[in-house]
Amino acid sequence: MMIKAIILISGVLLIYTTARSEVNAKGALDVYWNTNMNSGQSGGAYEPLDHDDFQVGLATINFSGSSKNVDYYLELAYGDQAGGTAAGTSGGLSQAYLTHYVNQQISVVMGRMDSNVGLEGNLAKNNMNYSHSLGFNYGGPNYGEGIAVRYSNDSGLGAALFYYDGPDQLTDSGTTNAYSAQLSYKKEKLSAIYNYFHEQDGLNSSIHDFIISYELFKELSLFTNIISGQFDEENLDGNWLSIALYF
Numbered sequence: 001m002m003i004k005a006i007i008l009i010s011g012v013l014l015i016y017t018t019a020r021s022e023v024n025a026k027g028a029l030d031v032y033w034n035t036n037m038n039s040g041q042s043g044g045a046y047e048p049l050d051h052d053d054f055q056v057g058l059a060t061i062n063f064s065g066s067s068k069n070v071d072y073y074l075e076l077a078y079g080d081q082a083g084g085t086a087a088g089t090s091g092g093l094s095q096a097y098l099t100h101y102v103n104q105q106i107s108v109v110m111g112r113m114d115s116n117v118g119l120e121g122n123l124a125k126n127n128m129n130y131s132h133s134l135g136f137n138y139g140g141p142n143y144g145e146g147i148a149v150r151y152s153n154d155s156g157l158g159a160a161l162f163y164y165d166g167p168d169q170l171t172d173s174g175t176t177n178a179y180s181a182q183l184s185y186k187k188e189k190l191s192a193i194y195n196y197f198h199e200q201d202g203l204n205s206s207i208h209d210f211i212i213s214y215e216l217f218k219e220l221s222l223f224t225n226i227i228s229g230q231f232d233e234e235n236l237d238g239n240w241l242s243i244a245l246y247f
Contacts (some may be wrong), residue, residue, distance in 0.1 A: 158182075160182040
């Protein structure tokens with residue numbers, strides 16, 4: 001048996017806005033204290049759970065703002081979970097992108113951004129109720145550098161296309177570029193998202209990702225995330241499936 005006690009502090013550390021520049025700054029702090037009843041042995045979740053250990057999971061600060069029809073976003077990250085971001089294990093710049101609004105329905109995003117695949121990815125800050133999971137380790141990529149075109153309308157329907165310069169990498173290592181597509185619907189209490197991701201090289205060559213949430217009532221929602229994938233390499237191929245259901 002393994003017991004993990006979690007202390008989660010997540011909120012707005014700083015908000016600064018001026019009428020002239022419209023610059024906003026926000027931050028979040030995600031920390032843990034672990035205790036392991038298995039004679040001090042490490043657990044088997046995404047991050048090792050050492051006995052009687054305090055961890056700074058992730059500390060982030062981001063800056064955002066607008067200028068006419070262009071938004072910008074810049075995020076810095078540090079902590080044990082920073083390796084799941086573009087900041088890397090030592091921490092640093094995790095996201096930096098510009099969003100140009102062509103009209104009220106279409107926008108174009110360019111730069112370094114978190115992946116659209118997966119409900120939480122590896123970052124607990126993206127979901128306050130669910131943290132380390134082996135299932136989501138297969139749901140990558142976690143981030144990419146590239147361009148995305150998004151569409152949405154008043155009926156709740158949405159679509160997007162993503163083109164990455166290789167997943168989970170910030171330098172050109174000769175791998176083939178990756179692409180992804182997304183369909184979404186959000187209306188009142190129901191939200192449904194389907195993601196498809198394809199990479200010519202690498203272990204996860206093709207991923208199907210379903211995310212469905214329903215608000216049962218104000219204090220309780222039901223979530224499910226179904227991720228399936230297949231990979232085909234020279235000496236290795238296979239299929240996998242991960243299903244998560246929680247309130």
